Amino acid sequence: MNLNELIDLTYAYFKGKRTKHPLEKSFVIQVLEDADIDKLLNETSTNQKASRLIIRRVYFRGYKWQDDQKTSQNDQEIIQENQEIPFEYDRQLHTGINGWVADNSRGKSTILKIIVWALTGVEPNLKSDTLAWLQEVAIEIEIEDDGIYTIQFYVRPSKPTVDGRIVELPIDQIPKDSPDIDSIKEFTGAKSMTFAIASFFGQRFGFQETEWVESKRYDISLKQKNISWEIYSQAMFLGSDNYNDFLFPDNTNRSHHQKAVSAYLGLDLIACVSRLEKLYREASQEHQLEDRRIKTNATHVEAKIKQLQRDLQIIDQKIKDIDNNQAAIIDAEYVTLVQEQVAQLTDMHYNTHSGLNKFLIEERSFREEKNLARKQAQEMRESIQFKLYISGLDVERCPLCETNIPIEQGYLNLDDPECRVCHNPLQKSQDTTQQERFLKKAEENIKRLDRELKRVKRSINTTREKLTSVERQLSERKEEYQDLSRQQRAGFTTELRELLNKRGYISGQLEELDQLVPHNQEDYLRRLKQKSEVLNRAKIILQNHMAEYSKQALGHLQRKATELALAFRVKNVQEVFLNYKFDLFARQSGKPNIYSNMEMGEQLRMKIAFHLAFLELRVKNNIGRHPGVLIIDAPGGAEMTDEIFNAILSGISEIDAKYGDKVQILTASTRHELADAFPPENIEHMPNDEPLF
Structure with a gap:
């Protein structure tokens, strides 16, 4: 697909939609041309190399610190001494299976991690003493149809921690202590090494650097991300730590793994899709931020416009007064008139403010009275419901001693009430007529107070509006009065010129602010939204094109992965598949189960199955861009039974037997079954707890 085809498909989608504001084709052309994806669209798999990588030899050297215990001459004191013992590891590797078998902490994982360090440019998680x-x-290494190279670097305890080079020579032909030989790449420092390795392998294997952006919750900023050989190459390595990698991560590196799987499948449009996705998210965020900004500023802009309009009215009135001979520079009596107006408005302001205070006091009084009435009504309701004596209610007299019971504040919620005068027992009253009469009276009082409160509120609102108007007029007249002496000093010509200048300045501000009013920003916001929609639609079109292209590749991959998962004794598996996000699933007992929810043992077996399927897809069907190297550390971990481990070894052996001359598998384990499963010349076996170096 080229750029013109993408433009036509994108425009056809929007042309078929009925909208109030149809999209012009020229706008679609402009957006997609500005996206700068023409070159990426033209880079198809036909001009991308899909080479094969072979690791030919592993060499490293250094000094170990070894504790040496000696006994003193009198045979009584043990002396502990540290010695630097030089070591050197050198092994020739070949195609097919290459294995290491040794006990724990004997150097197996270290060898594999050193290889990965050289291939990825990323320092591995080695123990600090081992790294020292x-x-x-x-x-x-050998890159098929390209040449033999050596990645050579030196590790240092201080910064820069590493420096080295890549030369087009085998190790045997590199002169000792000769830094003057021609180097393809040189690096000093960890970042420099990562960049040099990524640049070297990326262009030879056709793994393009891909950029995109990610957002975080509660964060409006977009974080720039990219993926290159640094990530792609790590996907070839299954570590012994927790079996996470960049192909099928466990809730991490999700965007990385989508790009890595796409690259391994040879989907060359992934870089273009990532570019469009990045631009779409940036455009969408710009639209959202601008929309929020305009809505947030709307209140301030409208208030500013009203203020400027009032200022403009004042200036127009001053100019009109000058034209009507009512200004101080023309009529001296006008000063007296303004003084009288200020005095009248001051008096009016005082009276209005006093009236407002009166209404506020009246409102407060009515509220207090209403609260008391509501309390009394509630007491009556409880008295009627529970038939209890309530203090504050006049119980006329004791039926025994005929003495009035005095009123007292608070509830008398008594189970066995008695007269407070004669102390004879009283029965709970069954007659609530008196309470009901009091309740009715209290409710009528509440309604009356509500009417009074509404009346007072109306008066308060009216008085406040009047007070605001009086304050504005008084402020204007005071400013005018204070400005009269300046006008008299300035004279007619200067004053009129200043008023006209102010009028022009305010009119200009009003024109600028009018452009910021929301209804005048609709075209601007619509264009921003249309831009994000065009980018998103173009991205979807390319994704659908990729999905159609990848159906065959995914079909082969999923069938082989399912076959191997069954062979590796993954329970109740009917199908292994990737969803549209390239997340790994297994259909177990009829239900899809995502990889991240599987137990660790199943994760390991599923991952090995898929990596082996990737290898077969590359060498058998010539699909994808897998370099043909797979590194598996501790495939017998995760509490794996002998039966399952032997099944995994059989799967690896099958790939080795069929395609051993086209692939290379490096693996290490503590389990001696690995040594028995493959020819002795393929395995470096260290029994009896011997170290590999």
Whole structure:
């Protein structure tokens, strides 16, 4: 697909939609041309190399610190001494299976991590003491139809922690202590090494650098992300730590793994899709931020416009007064008139303010009275419901001693009430007529107070509006009065010129602010939204094109992964598949189960199955861009049974037997079954707790 085809498909989508504001084709052309994706669209798989990588030799050296215990001459004191013991590791590798078998902490994982370090440019998670041992590393590789190279670097305890080079020579032909040989790449420091390795392998294997952006919750900023050989190459390595990688991550690096899977499948449009996705998210965020900004500023802009309009009215009135001979510079009696107006408005302001205070006091009084009436009504309701004596209610007299019971504040919620005068027992009253009469009276009083409160509120609102108007007029007249002496000093010509200048300045501000009013920003916001929609639609069109292209590749991949998962004893598996986001699923007992929810043992087996399926897809069907190297550390971990481990070894052996001359698998384990499963010349076996170096 080229740019013109993408433009036509994108425009056809919007042309078929009935909208109030139809999209012009020229706008679609402008947006997609500005996206700068023409070059990416033209970079198809036909001009991208899909080479094969072979690791030919592993060499590293350094000094170990070893504790040495000696006994003193009198045979009584043990002396602990640390010694630097030089070590050197050198092994020739070949195609097919290459294995290491040794006990724990004997150097298996270290060897694999050093290889990965050279291939990725990313420092591995080595133990600090082991890292301190290393001094020189050299990994000899062959890139099919390209040449033999050596990645050589030196490890240092201080910064820069690493420096080295990539040369087009095998290790044997690199002169000792000769830094003058021609280097393809040189690096000093960890970041420099990562960049040099990514640049070297990326252009030879056709792994393009891809950029995109990500957002975080509660954060309006977009974080720039990219993926290159640094990530792609790590996907070839299954580590022994937690079996997470960049192909099928466990709730992390999700965007990375989508790009990595796409690249391994040879979907060359992934870089273009990522570019469009990045631009779409940026355009969408710009539209949202501008929309919020305009809505947030609307209140301030409208208030500012009203203020400027009032100022303009004042200036127009002053100019009109000058024209009507009512200004101080023309009529001296006008000063007296303004003084009288200020005095009248001041008096009016005082009276209005006093009236407002009176209404506020009246409102407060009515509220207090209403609260008391509501309290009394509630007491009556409870008295009627529970038939209790309530203090504050006049119980006329004791039926025994005929003495009035005095009123007292608070509830008398008594189970066995008695007369407070004669102390004879009283029965709960069954007659609530008196309470009902009091309740009715209290409710009528509440309604009356509500009417009074509404009346007072209306008076308060009216008085406040009047007070605001009086304050504005008084402020204007005071400013005018204070400005009269300046006008008299300035004279007619100067005053009129200043008024006209102010009028022009305010009119200009009003024109600028009028452009910021929301209804005048509709075209601007609509264009921003249309831009994001065009980018999103173009991205979807390319994704659909990729999905159609990848159906065959995914079909082969999923069938082989399912076959291997069954062979590796993953329980109740009917199908292994990738969803549209390239997340790994297994249909178990009829239900889809995402990879991240599987137990660790199943995760390991599923991952090995998919990596082996990737290898077969590349070498058997010639689909994808897998370099043909797979590194598996501790495939027998995760509490794996002998039966399952032997099944995994059988799967690896099958790939080795069919495609051993086209792939390379490096693996290490503590389990001696690995040594029995493959020819001895393929396995470096260290029994009896011996170290590999």
